Amino acid sequence: MPLIPLEDNFDDVINKAQRGLGVSDEELIRRAEVSAEDLAKVKNGEVISAVIRRVARHLGLNPRALDALAKHEWYPQIPVFPRGFAAFNTPFDDMTVNSYLVWDSKSREALAIDTGSSVEGMLDVIKSDRLRLKYIFITHNHSDHIAALPELAAAHPQAEVWSHELEPVPHDSAQYFKEGVHFHVGALSIKTLLTSGHSPGQTTFFIKGLSWPLAVIGDSLFSSSVGGSPTHFREQLKHDRSKIFTLPRDTVLAPGHGPLTSLAQEKQHNPVFCYGG
Numbered sequence: 591m592p593l594i595p596l597e598d599n600f601d602d603v604i605n606k607a608q609r610g611l612g613v614s615d616e617e618l619i620r621r622a623e624v625s626a627e628d629l630a631k632v633k634n635g636e637v638i639s640a641v642i643r644r645v646a647r648h649l650g651l652n653p654r655a656l657d658a659l660a661k662h663e664w665y666p667q668i669p670v671f672p673r674g675f676a677a678f679n680t681p682f683d684d685m686t687v688n689s690y691l692v693w694d695s696k697s698r699e700a701l702a703i704d705t706g707s708s709v710e711g712m713l714d715v716i717k718s719d720r721l722r723l724k725y726i727f728i729t730h731n732h733s734d735h736i737a738a739l740p741e742l743a744a745a746h747p748q749a750e751v752w753s754h755e756l757e758p759v760p761h762d763s764a765q766y767f768k769e770g771v772h773f774h775v776g777a778l779s780i781k782t783l784l785t786s787g788h789s790p791g792q793t794t795f796f797i798k799g800l801s802w803p804l805a806v807i808g809d810s811l812f813s814s815s816v817g818g819s820p821t822h823f824r825e826q827l828k829h830d831r832s833k834i835f836t837l838p839r840d841t842v843l844a845p846g847h848g849p850l851t852s853l854a855q856e857k858q859h860n861p862v863f864c865y866g867g
Contacts, residue, residue: 593668594679594686597848598815600642600660601635603861606816607649610823621648637661646861655861659814664859666813666851669842674778674800676715677850680706682734689735690806690844692797693721694776701725701775702749703795703806704846705738713745724775728753729808730789735846736760754784754791769793783833785810787826788817794834796841803841805834805853813843813851816862827862835863 598606608618619626622644632641637660643653658664676691691712693700700721702712716723723746728736736759743751743761752773753759755766769784778799785794788809797804809817811830819826834843834853841853858864 594849596659596665596814597812597845599635600637600656600861601633603651603656603659603815604633604642604645604649606818606823607651607862609820610818610826611649613649618645618648651861652864653861655814655859655864658859659861664814666849666855666859668850669802669852671801671804671842675804676712677844678706678709678711680708680711680738682707682737685734685847687734688844688846688848689738691715691721692775692778692800692804692806693719694778694799697776698722699724699776701727701773701778701780702742703727703844704729704735704808705742707734707737709738709742709745712742716746723749725749725773726751727780727795727806728757728759728793729795729806729846730754730792731757731759732789732809735808754782754793756786756791757789757793785826785829785833787819787822787824787829792817796837802852803838804844805837805841806844807834807846809846810834811843811856811860811862812845812848813856814860815848816860817846830863 624641628641639657646653646656673695678689679686687706689704689706698721700723726749751761751764771782773780781796783794786792795806839854843851
């Protein structure tokens with residue numbers, strides 16, 4: 591995948607946490623002991639380290655990691671899969687969205703996860719590597735993640751389309767699972783983990799059998815940030831911590847937006863999930 595920007599800036603992280611936790615500006619000003627003027631500046635993207643660190647402490651964010659994000663001091667080291675994995679980044683309105691193709695090199699069986707706005711690149715890889723697409727999995731049904739589903743399903747009608755039962759998709763033959771279902775693609779095993787919060791049936795697909803354990807996490811979290819939700823933010827945090835951050839430390843995280851990362855890196859650098867000052 592080409593080098594792409596982090597999904598969120600430090601002010602996005604502050605705004606997501608404040609909105610999700612229901613903390614008003616007035617309350618945050620009082621708790622953090624900052625001025626209304628300085629808080630407004632920081633929430634609009636101005637880097638004032640002392641204010642950023644004070645605000646972080648009162649929103650459950652790591653001050654050091656949030657300040658480093660504000661100063662652009664860190665970007666994840668992108669994990670490399672020598673075979674069996676391809677990532678695609680396609681434009682959608684004013685953003686970009688990721689989709690993924692995973693396959694077993696011996697059997698040539700493959701699975702796709704989400705589609706983004708275009709599957710042209712994915713179809714090229716399927717054809718050039720002579721893959722047989724067995725499954726199309728959907729992390730959640732937001733339009734940016736399933737825009738090209740009709741195109742991919744039409745090109746490979748033998749592929750089964752699967753989504754969580756709380757995430758209906760626009761495909762007549764779609765099938766639906768509950769949490770904990772296992773799938774197999776050649777020698778690869780795929781386990782479904784419900785990581786709801788951003789959406790009701792947001793699902794993480796945990797895949798074993800590649801060079802590294804792989805978790806395709808949709809919008810559950812991003813490198814240095816978390817999936818937003820004005821109404822179910824605490825649910826998102828709970829599921830991320832209990833379902834994703836308990837996976838093996840060397841697990842590669844493939845989010846719906848932004849760059850690939852790893853669990854080990856996010857435990858150290860993500861201001862929402864790392865601990866200590």
